[in-house]
Amino acid sequence: MTHSLKLLRSCSIQNGTIQVDGTNVFAGPPATFAAFATAAFRALGIEYPKFHKMDNLAKLGFLAAEHLLAGQDFRAPGLAARTGVVLANATSSLDTDLRYETQLRQRLASPALFVYTLPNIVVGELCIRHGITGENLLFMTERYEPAAQVAYVANLFAKQRIDRCLGGWIDLLGQEYRAFFYLVGPSSEAALPYTTANVETLFIS
Amino acid sequence: MAYIAAHNILSPLGATSAATFAAVAAGRSAVAEHAGLLPSGELVWAARLPAGWAQALPADGFSPFELMLIASIQDATSQVEVALTSERTVFVFATTKGNIGLLDEAAEVSPALRGRLSLAASARAVARYFGSVVVPVVVSNACISGVAALLVAQRLLASGQYDTAVVAGADTVSQFVLTGFQAFQALSAGPCKPFSADRDGINLGEAAATIILTAAPPDGPAVRLAGGAISNDANHISGPSRTGAELAQAIGQALAEAELTAADVDFVSAHGTATPYNDAMEAKAFALSGVQQKPVHSAKGALGHTLGAAGLVESVLSVLSLTEGCLLPTAGYSQPMQLEALPIARTAQPAALRVGLKTASGFGGCNGALIFTRL
Numbered sequence: 089m090t091h092s093l094k095l096l097r098s099c100s101i102q103n104g105t106i107q108v109d110g111t112n113v114f115a116g117p118p119a120t121f122a123a124f125a126t127a128a129f130r131a132l133g134i135e136y137p138k139f140h141k142m143d144n145l146a147k148l149g150f151l152a153a154e155h156l157l158a159g160q161d162f163r164a165p166g167l168a169a170r171t172g173v174v175l176a177n178a179t180s181s182l183d184t185d186l187r188y189e190t191q192l193r194q195r196l197a198s199p200a201l202f203v204y205t206l207p208n209i210v211v212g213e214l215c216i217r218h219g220i221t222g223e224n225l226l227f228m229t230e231r232y233e234p235a236a237q238v239a240y241v242a243n244l245f246a247k248q249r250i251d252r253c254l255g256g257w258i259d260l261l262g263q264e265y266r267a268f269f270y271l272v273g274p275s276s277e278a279a280l281p282y283t284t285a286n287v288e289t290l291f292i293s
Numbered sequence: 294m295a296y297i298a299a300h301n302i303l304s305p306l307g308a309t310s311a312a313t314f315a316a317v318a319a320g321r322s323a324v325a326e327h328a329g330l331l332p333s334g335e336l337v338w339a340a341r342l343p344a345g346w347a348q349a350l351p352a353d354g355f356s357p358f359e360l361m362l363i364a365s366i367q368d369a370t371s372q373v374e375v376a377l378t379s380e381r382t383v384f385v386f387a388t389t390k391g392n393i394g395l396l397d398e399a400a401e402v403s404p405a406l407r408g409r410l411s412l413a414a415s416a417r418a419v420a421r422y423f424g425s426v427v428v429p430v431v432v433s434n435a436c437i438s439g440v441a442a443l444l445v446a447q448r449l450l451a452s453g454q455y456d457t458a459v460v461a462g463a464d465t466v467s468q469f470v471l472t473g474f475q476a477f478q479a480l481s482a483g484p485c486k487p488f489s490a491d492r493d494g495i496n497l498g499e500a501a502a503t504i505i506l507t508a509a510p511p512d513g514p515a516v517r518l519a520g521g522a523i524s525n526d527a528n529h530i531s532g533p534s535r536t537g538a539e540l541a542q543a544i545g546q547a548l549a550e551a552e553l554t555a556a557d558v559d560f561v562s563a564h565g566t567a568t569p570y571n572d573a574m575e576a577k578a579f580a581l582s583g584v585q586q587k588p589v590h591s592a593k594g595a596l597g598h599t600l601g602a603a604g605l606v607e608s609v610l611s612v613l614s615l616t617e618g619c620l621l622p623t624a625g626y627s628q629p630m631q632l633e634a635l636p637i638a639r640t641a642q643p644a645a646l647r648v649g650l651k652t653a654s655g656f657g658g659c660n661g662a663l664i665f666t667r668l
Binding site for chain 2: 168169173178179180182185186188189192193195197198199202203205206207208209211212213215216218219220221222223224225226227228229230233236239240243244247249
């Protein structure tokens, strides 16, 4: 690896808006997350029926990754296995857990919902959509800690296990949701260096 | 490269690694028929810790899940000097659902109960109990969590940030999870039959396990975590890959990091959940990786599927296989699979073992592989 790690792109979803590299690309009317997600999905203009089966956390991640990775294809044999996904989350799948618990108490437990009672399913959905077969991990933290994530991801690059990584934060519980994804990789282009400070700046902006 | 300095398994077959290993080697199983676990009242086969197992522990408001972690870590850390309160020691936890069992008995889900369901909060409480001053790392990657946590810990040590990692995992048998697997029709009608032609599903189990990893070699002979890798099938969120290629990819990468080849592997501790799909996929992955003729073992018939703990429990069993020179039998094994039959022992076999491969796969399409070597 001859080029230093750069933040190639970022996508942030919160409060009914989607931003890519700091620019608003979609704003929904004030609404529930479900309504926002449906509108944002329609605005993408893509065919992906599986979207409607996802739980809210997976939909949030799907939308963020769709914007983040627009135009990128990781399916090439060399790239698929060398693209990583390293995300962090606080509330796990609690949003879906509570829905499943309600179903369970009504003796209506459904496998289609149960599968989403694991927080890493959103990672799986992203891997399926974008053909990513490399290292994929979900870390549980009480709040987003860029320092730990940057150190871990940078180490993966240093050990030459990956050539690209989707990193960031994703959390959803009820109507409180936030996705912050970034794509990092070695690049000679002028772009923000991959540092804790730069990730923090992007996250809070 | 990281060294295994100490370990523990807390299971229905024993409160120590040695006791659990001896029981598994003797062909015993903790899987039993239970009434009253499913809300419907149906009987279900599962492996549960005995009632009152935690009696001797300080309760202090800890949940059963947290007590399992505490008991396991306590035993592991009693075997070796660990600077638990040092900034150079990190706790790494593996679990899929943490305190989810608390939902089973709750009349309603209060904000306080919601707070208790936080995996990171449980981790913080347990790490703090041992005096840790470092924010614990928590890995939740479905059934590969235990394997993933070990790999994460190995990487953290290799980065130079820490000297010691206390890696612990646990999951409980709960109505929440049982009903879910039942809805998937993934539960076996009896004791599960890993890698068998007539396998029909899983048994859930509960256990905790701990492995203490160090960057520096301990005094005396040691087992190393020599390599590992994680991959994703990128195929389906609840069914495994049809080809096993992505698990094979992880196996290959783990071997490459350990600077070994498939020929060097002496045994495989498989995921072997006894579902029709998983065991077929794993057999394909083993064939693609070139380890299909190596002795294979699944612990799921002896201990049930312990979810987030499985990768850790079964890694400890693999470490003991290496140090005891003993290939473990697979409880519940009946008839070989018709395609891709694997060499499965029905009784323990003494053997000189130097290299063990541990594999795991989970919902979300994730796969993990670890290589353990005995110096």
